[in-house]
Amino acid sequence: MPMNTGEKSTLVERLDALYEYEREPVTKDKLHGWKTFIAMFSGEHIAGTEFVLGPLMVMHGVSAGDFFGGLLVGNFLAVLSWALLCAPVGVKTRLTIYWQLRRICGPYLMIAYSAFYAIILCLLAGAMVNVAVTSVSIPFNIPNPAAGDLLPTVPWMLLAVVVGAVIAILAVLGFEKIAHFSKICAPWMVLIFFAGAIAVLADLGCTSVGDFWRVANEKIFTGVPMGTATKYTFWHVMGFAWLCNATQHIGMADITIFRYAKKWTQGFASAFGMYLGHYGAWVCSGILCAAYLAAGNTNPKPGNIALFGAGFAGAVCVVIAGWTTANPTLYRAGLAIQVTTPNWKRWKVTFAAGVFMIVTACIPAVNDNLDRIVAYYGLFFMPLGAFIFIDIWIFPKIGLINDYAEKAKLSISWPATFAWIGALLFSVFMYGKDNYLWLSRLLEGRQPPWLANIKLDLMLLIAPEWIVAVTLYLLFCIIQQKIGKSKVQYREAGQ
Amino acid sequence: MKNILKIISLLGLALTIVPSMLVFKGVIDLKLHYNLMIVGMVLWFGSAPLWMKSKSLEEKEQ
Numbered sequence: 001m002p003m004n005t006g007e008k009s010t011l012v013e014r015l016d017a018l019y020e021y022e023r024e025p026v027t028k029d030k031l032h033g034w035k036t037f038i039a040m041f042s043g044e045h046i047a048g049t050e051f052v053l054g055p056l057m058v059m060h061g062v063s064a065g066d067f068f069g070g071l072l073v074g075n076f077l078a079v080l081s082w083a084l085l086c087a088p089v090g091v092k093t094r095l096t097i098y099w100q101l102r103r104i105c106g107p108y109l110m111i112a113y114s115a116f117y118a119i120i121l122c123l124l125a126g127a128m129v130n131v132a133v134t135s136v137s138i139p140f141n142i143p144n145p146a147a148g149d150l151l152p153t154v155p156w157m158l159l160a161v162v163v164g165a166v167i168a169i170l171a172v173l174g175f176e177k178i179a180h181f182s183k184i185c186a187p188w189m190v191l192i193f194f195a196g197a198i199a200v201l202a203d204l205g206c207t208s209v210g211d212f213w214r215v216a217n218e219k220i221f222t223g224v225p226m227g228t229a230t231k232y233t234f235w236h237v238m239g240f241a242w243l244c245n246a247t248q249h250i251g252m253a254d255i256t257i258f259r260y261a262k263k264w265t266q267g268f269a270s271a272f273g274m275y276l277g278h279y280g281a282w283v284c285s286g287i288l289c290a291a292y293l294a295a296g297n298t299n300p301k302p303g304n305i306a307l308f309g310a311g312f313a314g315a316v317c318v319v320i321a322g323w324t325t326a327n328p329t330l331y332r333a334g335l336a337i338q339v340t341t342p343n344w345k346r347w348k349v350t351f352a353a354g355v356f357m358i359v360t361a362c363i364p365a366v367n368d369n370l371d372r373i374v375a376y377y378g379l380f381f382m383p384l385g386a387f388i389f390i391d392i393w394i395f396p397k398i399g400l401i402n403d404y405a406e407k408a409k410l411s412i413s414w415p416a417t418f419a420w421i422g423a424l425l426f427s428v429f430m431y432g433k434d435n436y437l438w439l440s441r442l443l444e445g446r447q448p449p450w451l452a453n454i455k456l457d458l459m460l461l462i463a464p465e466w467i468v469a470v471t472l473y474l475l476f477c478i479i480q481q482k483i484g485k486s487k488v489q490y491r492e493a494g495q
Numbered sequence: 496m497k498n499i500l501k502i503i504s505l506l507g508l509a510l511t512i513v514p515s516m517l518v519f520k521g522v523i524d525l526k527l528h529y530n531l532m533i534v535g536m537v538l539w540f541g542s543a544p545l546w547m548k549s550k551s552l553e554e555k556e557q
Contacts, residue, residue, distance in 0.1 A: 311529025
């Protein structure tokens with residue numbers, strides 16, 4: 001589909017008109033070393049939401065063995081995904097995800113990706129603001145919204161506006177300011193999590209280091225779900241630890257960050273974020289939650305459990321942890337929106353994203369369903385990362401042309417479009433057949449036994465969806481380039 | 496000057512983590528632990544930004 005109609009080419013020309021670092025490879029003088037990436041990952045993944053996810057695991061009745069083992073394996077897979085899939089692409093191309101997608105999928109799919117991604121990033125940044133405000137509200141005696149509340153109180157929303165505005169201003173200052181802010185906060189935040197958990201262990205009956213495993217099994221990760229929560233196993237924990245940042249690593253969104261890396265091996269810096277944040281901090285917040293509930297309290301909100309374990313410093317940590325995550329998230333949202341609004345200045349775009357972030361921070365349902373949102377968005381964007389990976393590394397080796405949409409001057413790549421939709425439909429079907437009522441009824445008595453016996457949770461779909469996405473994309477590209485007429489168009493384009 | 500600032504920062508981090516170990520051992524109570532952590536926080540944020548400069552600034556100095 002050559003782009004030669006007036007309206008379409010105007011949009012694409014407008015997109016190409018801007019000349020900024022976001023739109024072309026980063027130059028050597030702008031590259032960062034290990035320290036920046038370690039600080040960035042440590043700050044970003046030791047976040048306010050770690051105070052939510054540890055307690056979530058406690059509520060879902062995961063056992064101590066499943067929790068520690070699942071996190072060990074799941075985080076290892078996440079680190080490998082960053083180091084072996086994402087960082088090498090970022091260092092090779094030095095382009096943002098948006099411009100890499102433009103080359104492979106065409107400008108219109110890139111615009112669609114950017115629009116969806118901006119919405120999700122604003123939702124996530126809003127969740128961080130929400131977590132931060134649960135702490136800021138404590139000294140003002142402003143009640144935090146309870147589960148199921150439609151909206152918080154007006155004073156709570158005013159606090160969200162103030163916190164969100166500060167985050168938006170920091171995000172406008174750009175990548176270097178954000179990295180520096182994370183760098184200063186990271187060492188202190190790690191210690192706050194550990195200090196809070198160590199201090200309350202005695203309340204749970206743990207009096208020596210050798211006693212920890214017994215207390216972890218009997219009092220913290222008991223293996224018994226609370227209330228109506230479903231039971232989580234090793235596979236749920238492992239899958240969630242891998243999936244919760246799938247868009248960033250296997251989905252390649254972090255090539256936008258790794259284009260600043262000197263070497264691809266800096267992808268291993270993600271281990272600091274994973275094992276300090278998604279391992280240590282989740283364990284610590286789980287301990288804090290168990291101790292908070294054991295003391296007779298209810299409603300373990302991030303601000304409350306941090307205050308319980310670490311006092312005023314803990315409450316400050318929740319606020320800062322929210323900031324250090326929301327900052328890069330909002331920065332990325334600004335980049336995503338800028339692609340779709342090329343005539344806007346970046347500060348204006350980031351402030352617009354900030355307004356959306358503040359609005360979502362005031363919707364308690366976002367945080368109430370955060371685990372599902374994270375899982376869905378991971379699976380939604382991941383196929384595009386799979387396309388980038390094989391387009392760059394596999395296509396040249398098997399005689400297929402990479403960056404085909406750009407070279408053939410296509411507005412949209414149909415192989416990418418249909419492979420993306422196909423991979424998503426696969427995941428929706430595999431999860432939905434046992435979990436969506438309408439689909440379960442539709443398929444009642446019609447599934448072959450082998451299919452009926454496969455029951456996959458959202459957390460377990462990351463690898464199957466990646467394989468489906470790659471297979472479909474490869475198949476469609478072979479049809480497009482070897483069999484179809486597009487190759488002719490490509491040659492006619494003078495390449 | 497930079498070394499003095501670093502020592503103050505380390506003292507801040509020590510005052511953040513050590514009190515919790517003392518609570519675990521039953522040497523101090525939670526209230527003192529909370530207060531010492533506040534002191535640690537003030538020392539860290541009062542000193543760390545002064546020596547943890549961003550890379551671009553370091554480059555300018557070289």
